[in-house]
Amino acid sequence: MSNPVVKCSVDQCTHYMPGDQCMAAKISVYNDEEEGTSSKPRDTLCKAFHHRKTVGDMIGAFHNANIGGSMSAAFLEGTQITPAVECFVNNCKYWNDGNYCKAEQIHVAGFNASKTADTDCETFQSVE
Numbered sequence: 001m002s003n004p005v006v007k008c009s010v011d012q013c014t015h016y017m018p019g020d021q022c023m024a025a026k027i028s029v030y031n032d033e034e035e036g037t038s039s040k041p042r043d044t045l046c047k048a049f050h051h052r053k054t055v056g057d058m059i060g061a062f063h064n065a066n067i068g069g070s071m072s073a074a075f076l077e078g079t080q081i082t083p084a085v086e087c088f089v090n091n092c093k094y095w096n097d098g099n100y101c102k103a104e105q106i107h108v109a110g111f112n113a114s115k116t117a118d119t120d121c122e123t124f125q126s127v128e
């Protein structure tokens with residue numbers, strides 16, 4: 001199963017890296033409300049968001065960090081680092097059985113985000 005490349009502009013997140021890259025090993029995209037569905041990107045969120053409050057938080061974030069050989073190899077080769085994506089927004093046109101996302105690339109955004117609900121998958125498109 002293919003995995004979308006994640007571009008993320010949420011620079012308040014501990015997993016954010018300059019160049020709009022996400023260094024988390026895995027992210028999960030959800031509807032804002034547990035039982036809700038999404039009709040627009042604002043209704044979705046990145047559950048892996050972790051607010052960058054303190055330097056200590058940076059260290060705390062490493063439990064979900066993509067820092068093995070793949071990341072150092074990516075640095076050396078200048079290739080894109082991207083997390084695994086699982087998604088529970090099953091009325092998005094890119095959603096696939098097994099909670100996969102079949103988009104080639106997704107864009108996660110959330111200006112000045114301080115909590116998961118402030119983040120959105122901008123690539124979301126409702127199935128009609």
Ligand code: SF4
Nearest residue numbers: 008013016022046048
């Ligand atoms: S908000 Fe989500 S996609 Fe963006 S850097 Fe954080 S964990 Fe990664």
Ligand code: SF4
Nearest residue numbers: 087092094095101121
């Ligand atoms: S594009 Fe759709 S299926 Fe893919 S992560 Fe975003 S909301 Fe989920």
